[in-house]
Amino acid sequence: MTTDARIEAARHLIVRLAAASGSACARSEVDAVMTGLAEIATEVQKGKETDARLDGLAETLFGLATLDFGRRAKLHDDGSVLDAVVACVNMLAEELISYTEERGRIERDLERRVGERTAELHAAAEFLRNIFRTMPGALFLFDRTGKIEAVNEAALRMLDFAENELVGAPAARIFETNEVSLLDDIAMLERRSDVLRAEKTFRDSKGGTIPVLVSATTLPGRGGTIDQAGEIICVAQDIRDRRRLEIELRQAQKLEAIGRLAAGIAHEINTPVQFVSDSIQFVRDAMDDILSFVENYRAANGGGDDRHPAEPGDEEDLAYVLENVPSALNRSLEGLDRIAKIVRSMKQFAHPDRVEMTSVDLNEAIRSTATIANNEYKYVADVEFDFGEIPLVRCHGGDVNQVILNIIVNAAHAIEDVVKVTESRGRITVRTWRDGDSVVMGFADTGGGIPAAIRHRVFDPFFTTKEVGRGTGQGLAIAHSVVVDKHGGDLTFQTELGKGTTFFVRLPIEGKRPVKTTSA
Amino acid sequence: MVVELDVRSQKIRLEEDGIVRAKLKPHVDVDLTDAEEAVSAIASLCQGVRRPVLVDITEVKSMTRECRVYFAGPETAKVEAAAALLIRSPLTKAIGNFFMGLNKPLFPTRLFTSESEAIGWLSSFLT
Numbered sequence: 001m002t003t004d005a006r007i008e009a010a011r012h013l014i015v016r017l018a019a020a021s022g023s024a025c026a027r028s029e030v031d032a033v034m035t036g037l038a039e040i041a042t043e044v045q046k047g048k049e050t051d052a053r054l055d056g057l058a059e060t061l062f063g064l065a066t067l068d069f070g071r072r073a074k075l076h077d078d079g080s081v082l083d084a085v086v087a088c089v090n091m092l093a094e095e096l097i098s099y100t101e102e103r104g105r106i107e108r109d110l111e112r113r114v115g116e117r118t119a120e121l122h123a124a125a126e127f128l129r130n131i132f133r134t135m136p137g138a139l140f141l142f143d144r145t146g147k148i149e150a151v152n153e154a155a156l157r158m159l160d161f162a163e164n165e166l167v168g169a170p171a172a173r174i175f176e177t178n179e180v181s182l183l184d185d186i187a188m189l190e191r192r193s194d195v196l197r198a199e200k201t202f203r204d205s206k207g208g209t210i211p212v213l214v215s216a217t218t219l220p221g222r223g224g225t226i227d228q229a230g231e232i233i234c235v236a237q238d239i240r241d242r243r244r245l246e247i248e249l250r251q252a253q254k255l256e257a258i259g260r261l262a263a264g265i266a267h268e269i270n271t272p273v274q275f276v277s278d279s280i281q282f283v284r285d286a287m288d289d290i291l292s293f294v295e296n297y298r299a300a301n302g303g304g305d306d307r308h309p310a311e312p313g314d315e316e317d318l319a320y321v322l323e324n325v326p327s328a329l330n331r332s333l334e335g336l337d338r339i340a341k342i343v344r345s346m347k348q349f350a351h352p353d354r355v356e357m358t359s360v361d362l363n364e365a366i367r368s369t370a371t372i373a374n375n376e377y378k379y380v381a382d383v384e385f386d387f388g389e390i391p392l393v394r395c396h397g398g399d400v401n402q403v404i405l406n407i408i409v410n411a412a413h414a415i416e417d418v419v420k421v422t423e424s425r426g427r428i429t430v431r432t433w434r435d436g437d438s439v440v441m442g443f444a445d446t447g448g449g450i451p452a453a454i455r456h457r458v459f460d461p462f463f464t465t466k467e468v469g470r471g472t473g474q475g476l477a478i479a480h481s482v483v484v485d486k487h488g489g490d491l492t493f494q495t496e497l498g499k500g501t502t503f504f505v506r507l508p509i510e511g512k513r514p515v516k517t518t519s520a
Numbered sequence: 521m522v523v524e525l526d527v528r529s530q531k532i533r534l535e536e537d538g539i540v541r542a543k544l545k546p547h548v549d550v551d552l553t554d555a556e557e558a559v560s561a562i563a564s565l566c567q568g569v570r571r572p573v574l575v576d577i578t579e580v581k582s583m584t585r586e587c588r589v590y591f592a593g594p595e596t597a598k599v600e601a602a603a604a605l606l607i608r609s610p611l612t613k614a615i616g617n618f619f620m621g622l623n624k625p626l627f628p629t630r631l632f633t634s635e636s637e638a639i640g641w642l643s644s645f646l647t
Binding site for chain 2 (some may be wrong): 075077079080081083084085087088090091094095097098
């Protein structure tokens, strides 16, 4: 290859390489430029043997190839192609210096930003750790196999465990038996963002049980993909205080109901007290007559006088007394029995509930509660019981009594509104029957029915159509809460204007199912 | 009236056809100061109107990188609507190619070896 040919080839290469170096910063392209420069330099070096002018150019090119961009070739200022090549090489050297400086600046800037971001990430991680550590709610992190990965201090305090006793342990260590299913429930969540909420029971280090409200969801997988599910994060709130307050509130509501019915109950008790009192009075008078008769009889037989053993008419009086005293005593016993029944019903109604469900005879519960409410309906309606053969139902008896009372009182009020117009007595029919694994109580009244416009609101709290002082609008709301939320049952009704309404209370025989979840 | 300014690296003249002629002086190594002086001179001639410029670099010896960057940059774009670089030797062609390929001017720029063709192209940028 001649010198001119080498120079021309070099010129083409340099222009191409310069364009590549100026338009992109990829390392591979820079390497290619350097390799190309070395090849050109070798070519030019060969030409030096025949053309001394190439000497400076070759050195500059070798400098570029070895990342020494400070050298410049000398222009001969003769208008030759060689001068053009020299100018190109010199300009390329300038561009490479600029490029190197820019790249250095970018790298320094990148390092600075990486440092800043790393510090921010450290700060964010520390921030999250602090939240995790200090948040008042107990927080648990489970892996997908149900093993506890992490817990916070509130969780340790709640369960009285040391951290190393929980981390790495299976979920069963803290969940009451049969309640680990939470993790299975979470696995079935349709979307990752769903939150599962359920009341569960934890067991602490000493074996004590702690009712908790659990909110749980899944974290995205560590890979960051939606499909790859990560850990399960679970926040548990100790609801012992809430449970206690709920019990107190329910008790207060029951006492409030007793208070509202007090006048009627007093009247119910007063009536038998009256005829017991009358009967006792009669017996006492009779006893006076009998004693007088006995004294007369003794005097006549042992006193030696000639008085007739009985005054005229004593025989008739004695016969009357002997005939009526037993029935007076029976009436007294009957009256006392009625009083005892009312008092027993009140005691049963007002007795504080236990935390656990107990087995309850719902037929007896209805009969007893109807006794308390007797004064609410007895002037306007008759109550008929049509009890089926039903098993004992696991429930909170006091709460169910409250439901029964609220529905019966509502029925009585509905009938009373109709009786004001028709002046004919109404009827409340209470039926019970078994339906599969539930027991159903039906309360049918002959009231006016519920207008269509308000049917969707009857279970709303504080919704009432009654005048002030006759109802607060809480009765059916409480009933709904007790039946549906607390027992996992159903409270429904059928109504027809002008005919009446039937409420159906359906309760699971075995009590509320162990898991009930809602997703957010 | 034709007005001509003479700065260190070139002579700059606004012709009656509305096109600015910038003739770089022979054997000058043009640096950033020269570029700033030249653009300032063009601005004073054009008095706020962006005009096409014919730049004759046929006898230039070299241009520093800072100078090329300035000539291709926003300060120059404020006063030049387009630039036609008149070249002749392989050296000036190389400088022109570097200017176009690497510095990428912010306004239309082309290389010409014929002045008349360059003027013809620049005329299309007269407003």
